[in-house]
Amino acid sequence: MGDVFKALADPTRRTILDELTERDGQTLFEICVRLANRHHLNLSRQAISQHLTVLEEAGMITIRRQGRYKFHHLDTTPLATIFERWPINREGQ
Amino acid sequence: MGDVFKALADPTRRTILDELTERDGQTLFEICVRLANRHHLNLSRQAISQHLTVLEEAGMITIRRQGRYKFHHLDTTPLATIFERWPINREGQ
DNA sequence: TTGACAGGCAAGTGAAGACTTGCCTATCAT
DNA sequence: ATGATAGGCAAGTCTTCACTTGCCTGTCAA
Secondary structure (H helix, E strand, O other), X not given: OOOXXXXXXXXXXXXXXXXXXXXXXXXXXXXXXXXXXXXXXXXXXXXXXXXXXXXXXXXXXEEEEEOOEEEEEXXXXXXXXXXXXOOOOOOOO | OOOHHHHHHOHHHHHHHHHHHHXXXXXXXXXXXXXXXXXXOXXXXXXXXXXXXXXXXXXXXXXXXXXXEEEEEEOOHHHHHHHHHOOOOOOOO
């Protein structure tokens, strides 16, 4: 499994996670359209595809293939490793 | 405030956070020695100093100056923004 | 007050990473 | 079968970033 922290390092990848949080199971083209329309991110299809690969290798995204479509599903369980590693100071609580 | 995700992206910076978790309030030289002895990370003092700057800008470290010493204190509260952004799937619970 | 200690500043190098362009494969409808 | 759709592969470019080297400043002890 790849690097969760490296996957989260890029702002475009974080926006992709935001979009999948709001609407899970999108295809590559759907993600392209939503990044362009809602976030003014006019990247090439390849650029976004490469981002999705990084997110998949980090375990943040699972792939479901159906015909010529490739659906992307969010998986936030790798984030738990962050909190297991460093305890959070909940100040004033 | 800087980028928490960018700060966590580098493995050396994550090791520094580990060391401060185990022993808080270390100076630059102490951190250098511990990285070398316990993690076989023989980096220059400048390299580690630059890492500490990134961590400080991200709000993960606070500085306390005393004479010619500069003590570094861990602050994990910025990590909370990660969990507020993406809800965690606690599978099987 | 002189030397040792703790740290800072800035330019330079080399590698990783984000993004593009061009071309190719596979699936589906007409 | 043919065109349109959804996606993949592989350079190549350009920027960011980690790290080093050299030199400078401030603090403390002898």
